[in-house]
Amino acid sequence: MSTQTSPPDVADVPRVTTQTLKEMKAAGVPIAMLTAYDYTSARLLDGAGVDVLLVGDSASNVMAGNETTLPMTLDQMIYHAQCVVRACERALVLMDLPFGTFQGDSKEALSSAIRVMKETGAHGVKLEGGEPVVPTVDRLVTAGIPVMGHLGLTPQSINQFGTYTVRAREEEEAEQLLEDARRLEEAGCFALVLEKIPADLGEAVTEAVDIPVIGIGAGAATDGQVLVSHDALGLTTDFNPRFVRRYANLAEQITEATQQYIEDVRNRDFPGEEESY
Ligand code: KIV
Numbered sequence: 001m002s003t004q005t006s007p008p009d010v011a012d013v014p015r016v017t018t019q020t021l022k023e024m025k026a027a028g029v030p031i032a033m034l035t036a037y038d039y040t041s042a043r044l045l046d047g048a049g050v051d052v053l054l055v056g057d058s059a060s061n062v063m064a065g066n067e068t069t070l071p072m073t074l075d076q077m078i079y080h081a082q083c084v085v086r087a088c089e090r091a092l093v094l095m096d097l098p099f100g101t102f103q104g105d106s107k108e109a110l111s112s113a114i115r116v117m118k119e120t121g122a123h124g125v126k127l128e129g130g131e132p133v134v135p136t137v138d139r140l141v142t143a144g145i146p147v148m149g150h151l152g153l154t155p156q157s158i159n160q161f162g163t164y165t166v167r168a169r170e171e172e173e174a175e176q177l178l179e180d181a182r183r184l185e186e187a188g189c190f191a192l193v194l195e196k197i198p199a200d201l202g203e204a205v206t207e208a209v210d211i212p213v214i215g216i217g218a219g220a221a222t223d224g225q226v227l228v229s230h231d232a233l234g235l236t237t238d239f240n241p242r243f244v245r246r247y248a249n250l251a252e253q254i255t256e257a258t259q260q261y262i263e264d265v266r267n268r269d270f271p272g273e274e275e276s277y
Contacts, residue, residue, distance in 0.1 A: 016051050016092040018124065018146050018190040024051070024223070025212040031224025033214050034232060037063050037080045042087035045229060050091055052214075054126060054226065055081040057096040057156070062230040069155045072098040074112055081120035094148055095122045099156040102127050106139035113145045126193065128154035130180030134187045141188030149184040151177050151205075152218065153196035164241075166217075168197045178205055185209045193226060194218040196243065217243030 010023045024031050033052035036042040037059045045053060059080050060072040074097075081095040095116050102109035113125050124146030127133060133149075140147050152167045161167075168174045178201070181192055191212040194202050199219025206213040206222050215222035227244060230236045234249040264270035 011049075011051070013090075015090055018092065021051070021092070021191055021212045021224075025210075031212055031214060033224055033226035034229045035059075035226070036084045036087075036229060039083040039087045041229065042084040042091075046088040046091045051224070052226075053084055053088060053091045053093050055084050055093065055095040055120075055122065056126075056228065057098045058228050060098075062228060062236060068158050070099045070158075074098055074101045074115065078116060078119050081116065081122050085121040092124070093120075093122045094124045094126050094146075095120060097125050097127045102133070102136055103129075106136040109133075109136040110139050110143055110145075113140050113147075114143070117145055124148060124190070126150055128156050130176070131183055134183050137184060137187040137189055146190045147188065148191045148193060148214075149181075149189040150193040150195065151180055151184070151197075152194045155195075164196070166196050166198065168201055174198075174201050174204075177201065178208060181205045181209050181213075185211050194222060196241075217241065 010020055010027055011029050013020050021031055031051050033054060034045055034050050035056040035058055036045055036053040037055060042053055055077065057069040057072045057077060059077065060066040060069040063080070064071070066072075077095055077098050081093070085093050097109065097112055097116070101112040109127070116122055116125055125140070126148040127136070128150040130151055137147050137149065153164060155164070158164065168177045177197065184192060189211060191214060192205070192209065194205060194213060194215050196217040199221065202213070202215050202218030203221035212223040214224040214226050216226045228236075231239060231244045232247050234246045234251050237251045261270070
């Protein structure tokens with residue numbers, strides 16, 4: 001008689017934890033992650049069964065209309081994270097440490113991350129960078145704060161890069177990224193995001209580390225995928241990188257619905273008798 005048991009249905013757990021993500025990698029179950037910034041959307045995404053919700057500093061672009069992620073403050077991010085945490089029953093909720101709140105030194109990073117954990121109820125933080133942030137990751141993890149790393153295209157460094165093009169195409173940069181991934185794993189990151197890098201490098205990193213690797217424009221071999229929800233749902237129309245797949249066209253639906261509403265108001269078709277007291 002076989003004593004083998006089938007792998008637990010990790011995708012069906014009532015609450016996703018960092019441990020669940022580890023088990024999903026081990027069981028080969030791809031991790032679905034999206035961004036969220038507000039209560040109503042987060043409730044829908046969580047209810048639909050997404051594994052991880054990231055309160056990304058992409059809020060700077062899609063919520064605030066800024067060109068880069070740099071202006072986002074810790075207070076603003078904390079507000080968004082509080083809204084998302086209130087909505088979630090199942091998803092693991094992570095919050096980006098915004099630009100200027102963790103790069104100074106690991107002590108500054110720790111006080112930022114402690115604010116996030118105390119004031120939002122999020123389950124961990126994400127921060128951008130390789131080798132230079134290793135001591136910071138170590139300090140946060142030592143304090144009991146789960147940290148997700150972020151390599152490849154790191155939008156907080158846009159002024160250094162100058163463009164949002166694919167990163168690590170050259171061998172030297174690819175090797176550095178692989179080394180950074182290993183160092184972040186050693187420092188205690190529970191997972192990594194890889195943004196906009198060649199698919200074969202995405203695969204190499206995924207194989208080189210034991211922690212889950214979530215890709216955005218990093219090919220199909222990573223342990224999971226993340227998209228900015230506004231892109232995936234078609235709320236944004238002027239951002240069309242190759243890595244975005246649109247699962248809905250909410251921009252069109254919202255425009256049409258709004259036009260219909262305006263027409264109904266102009267024609268005195270709204271409110272009707274049944275909508276009046
Ligand atoms: O801020 C963000 O939305 C992100 C994702 C693109 C991973 O960092």
